[in-house]
Amino acid sequence: MQIIDSVINVRVEEWLTPVFDATTQKEIKNLKNNNPEGLKESFYKDLEFGTGGMRGIMGAGTNRINKYTLGKSTQGLSNYLIEQFPNEQPKAVIAYDCRNNSDTLAQIVADVFSANGIKVYLFSSLRPTPELSFAVKELNCHCGIVLTASHNPPEYNGYKVYWKDGGQLVPPQDNEIITKINTLKYSDILFDANPNLIQKIDQEIDTVFIEQSVKNGSFVTSQQYKDNTTIVFTSLHGTSITAVPETLKKAGYNNVHIVKEQAEPDGNFPTVKSPNPEEPEALTMALELASKVNADIVIGTDPDCDRLGIAVRNNQGELQLLNGNQTMIVMTWFLLENYKNKKGFNGNEFIASTIVSSPMMQNLANAYDVEYKEVLTGFKWIAKLIKDFPEKHFIGGGEESFGYMVGDFVRDKDAVTSTLLACEIAAFTKANGSSFYNTLLELYTKYGFYKENLVSLVKKGMDGAAEIKQTMIDLRNNPPKFINEEKIVLIEDYQTSISKNIQNHTEVIIDTPKSNVLIFYTEEGTKIAARPSGTEPKIKFYISVQESLHKIEDFDTIQQKLDSKIEAIKKDLKLI
Secondary structure (H helix, E strand, C coil): CHHHHHHHHHHHHHCCCCCCCHHHHHHHHHHHHHCHHHHHHHHCCCCCEECCEEEEEECCCCCCECHHHHHHHHHHHHHHHHHHCCCCCCEEEEEECCCCCHHHHHHHHHHHHHHCCCEEEEECCCCCHHHHHHHHHHCCCCEEEEECCCCCCCCEEEEEEEECCCCECCCCHHHHHHHHHHCCCHHHCCCCCCHHHEEEECHHHHHHHHHHHHHHHCCCCCHHHHHCCCEEEECCCCHHHHCHHHHHHHCCCCCEEECHHHCCCCCCCCCCCCCCCCCHHHHHHHHHHHHHHCCCEEEEECCCCCEEEEEEECCCCCEEECCHHHHHHHHHHHHHHHHHHHCCCCCCEEEEEECCCCCHHHHHHHHHCCEEEEECCCHHHHHHHHHHCCCCEEEEEEECCCEEEECCCCCCCCHHHHHHHHHHHHHHHHHCCCCHHHHHHHHHHHHCEEEEEEEEEECCHHHHHHHHHHHHHHHHHCCCCEECCEEEEEEEECCCCEEEECCCCEEEECCCCCCCCEEEEECCCCEEEEEECCCCCEEEEEEEEEECCCCHHHHHHHHHHHHHHHHHHHHHCCCC
16 A cells, blocks of 8 residues: 555656646645545546546546546657557547537537647537447548447546547557557647637538438338337437437438436436446436327436447237337348348348347347357447448447447447438338337247346555455366356456356367457356456446247246346355
């Protein structure tokens, strides 16, 4: 602890020098005098790039989001761009979401880029993250930045970096840029903007983005079907209000009811505990409106509009929330079915998901005879597949955390196009005497009934980080032989890149980048993954169980059986 305290003291003293502005110094002195624990949390480490970029609590300090931590990252990125593209003027595009200070922080990032001679396109107001991904390619930029903390609480903000292909930063660029950043001092940051290099953008990109969203998310759904589909939509105080309503309108959906109380962008998210569509509570107001207007489908998006939560009518006519795996399965089936009927497969198509998502995606790919690619958690890895395999055609893919990507015109999860796709499925299935929900049950009967559950344990601060680290060490060094009396037959360790077959004592190398993830498989087909979050102070456990479903009438019975198994697994792992 003395070593940590010594490091913290050195960092604090540095931040009290004239390199840092008076406001920052005042905040640090206040922490020093009145909140020593807060001071320690603010300085005990540097913010790191995780699966979704750099994300943290706003405030002064090395472990906080502020003009200096973002400035240093942008300076390092600027140096890297100038080095990588010596014979051209690098270009960057910047977007930001509804969060407090996002506009101010975006301007600071633009200033630093321009001070380094980099041409900057800066959105004039808040925009969805997928539009930023689109704009990188549309404007032929070398990189893109979006200021967002996704669904984190109001005190957070973040910084996501995109490369030339429109996908998030991945190896080797990420480590090369981080190395650049780590060699810098805060005094190296160039904050004095060159206004001539900063160009504001808005409708010229909006128009093309929405056109492409309609093109990629629309199928052979007649206007009559669309008019017969009632939709409730909520932006949860986020950026999607700037794109989703217009996209639905241009696609021909006129029966759309927007939750007005949540339509105003607001970084304090006043009407929800958490602006996270994974949380049922976030869609409470939308479900209430849906009951009044007898909606067929309810859709809510997170603050930066890259993820969506969906509720649809079940076979009893009640509104039923779907999880990310369920939504992903139905969307992928719909894309595959339409692709087969329209073009037919020629052998180079693929779908994709992540190692902690539903194994049902593999079954779906097998049924349509398309390739299934599985990657680490985080949509940057799915986007990287498109770049790595240009000869192959990406149809669609998603992950359990409520993200989906339709085609490759956007290289990140995209709740704008996915919202339209969900409405297309609702309209099509209703017109054909079924429903979004009943289609899911039909898929269970064909490809296996998989039921997933996520347990996220929040461990805040320095002590929490140490506890998460120790949990993974314990699981790695002393792996369970049984979970809920089911024998473990396979252990995949993505940190050592070794897949160990317990039954025949063989090992296989895992051909993916290293990541702190452990996955256990049992002889009954249960899959349990453990990983620390890359962007939040959490350790996550992903549980997947499965059973055959021979007919839809047996769904409730089999679901109860699977739910009971999940609860037993949680108890056995001491997660509840």
